[in-house]
Amino acid sequence: MVYVTPQNTTRSLRGAAARTVEVYDFRRPTTLAREHSRALEVAFETFARQWGTQLTAKVRVKSQVTSEQVMMQTYDEYAASLPATTAMVMLKLEGFDSSAVVQFPTSSALSWVARMLGGNGSLPAxxxxxxQLEQALVKRLMEDALEDLRYxxxxxxxxxxxxxSIHYNSQFAQAAAPNDLMVVSxxxxxxxxxRATATVALPAELLMPQLGAANPTTSLEEAPGLLRRQMSSVPVDVSIGLVPSAVRPEAILNLTVxxxxxxxxxxxxxxxxxxAGQRIAQAALGKNGPRLAARITDIEENRA
Incomplete structure (x- = not known):
């Protein structure tokens, strides 16, 4: 039995007031389905390898880009996760009001530019x-990276x-509406x-329709047909031999050449x-070139 006292009631109300409740819209899920996430991971891993190769060629020093994670965020959440001062390259998408974003630290970009101009890029920027000169060189890097992203x-x-365009304040750069969903890599x-951390953000409304087509789901009614098609390509062992005969153990133990x-x-x-021990047909001995073969003479239907 639990006794309710004024102190318990006050404590309970304080706990309820401290909790915040967020409204979740099931029509706009903020998580990626497993198959969609995997498809995007493969695509962004390919982009990372291409981008690393392109940076190596441009800055003339060994470079490596690694894709770490792919997630779904609202644009407001994405912008809040970025440093206050950073390079945000806005990408215009034909037919869309929202923009895509390639983001990286300005200090890292300045070290890349220094290497492109003959420096060693070792001094902190x-x-x-x-x-204007630095922006032109950064745009050249981004044009090559954009080709890699398309590919x-x-x-x-x-x-x-x-x-x-290029923006430098993550809080004022408006690539999309605050509640628009973005796929962020x-x-x-x-x-x-x-070392540096970079991100690529693409509007979810741009990618999700193609993800659905690339990873279609099937209904339960189609399962039997899919199973039959899959089983038809599974390799099995086929045996061709004489009718089995019963032999006593002593005959087997005393066998000699x-x-x-x-x-x-x-x-x-x-x-x-x-x-698998189930008789399916009868065959006669034959030849296929220099090899022995069996010619099927009769098919036995299994009606079990």
Whole structure:
């Protein structure tokens, strides 16, 4: 039995007031289905390899880009997770109001530019806006990266994409409405000894229709047909031999080279074709070039 006292009631009300309840819209889930997530991971892993190769060629030092995770976030959540000062390259999507984003630290981009201009890029660079020359070189890097992104996503990216602008304040850059869902992929970039974290954000409304077509779901009514088609391609062991004969153990134990084992298989009777011990057909001996073969003479239907 539980006794309710004024103190318990007050404590309970305080606990209820401390909890926050968020409304979840099941029509717009903020998580990716497993098959969709895997398809995106494969695409972004391909992009990471291509981007790393492109950086190596441009900055003339060994570079590596690794795809770390793919997630679904609202644009507001995505922007809040970024540093206040960072490079956000806006990508214009034909037919869409929202933009895609390629984000990376400005300090890392400045070290890449320094290497492209003949420096070693080892000195730490401050987080600041790019000069006109630096911005032109960064845009050249992004144009090549954009080609890699188009290639990696393939049919998942059905619309034309082009560079639009570069923003430096994540809180003021408006690539999409605050509640719009974005597919965000996070990357680790290693250029020489310099490490950085970058992200690519694409509107979910751009990718999800293609993901559904690339990973269609099937109904339960189609399961028997799918199972039959799958089983038809599974390899099985087929045996061709004589009719089995019963032999005593002493005859087996005393077998020597040259002994004859009598069988009950008549000389005029065809051989038996079996799968997993189940007889399915009869066959006669034949040849296929230099090899022995069995020619099927009769099919036995299993009506069990």
């Amino acid at each position: 401050p987080d600041r806006k790019f000069t 990696s996503l393939g049919p998942l990216l059905p619309t034309a994409v082009s560079l639009n 996070q990357f680790a970039i290693l250029v020489g000894e310099n 040259g002994d004859l084992v009598r069988t009950k298989h008549p000389s005029q009777r065809p051989l038996e074709v079996t799968v």
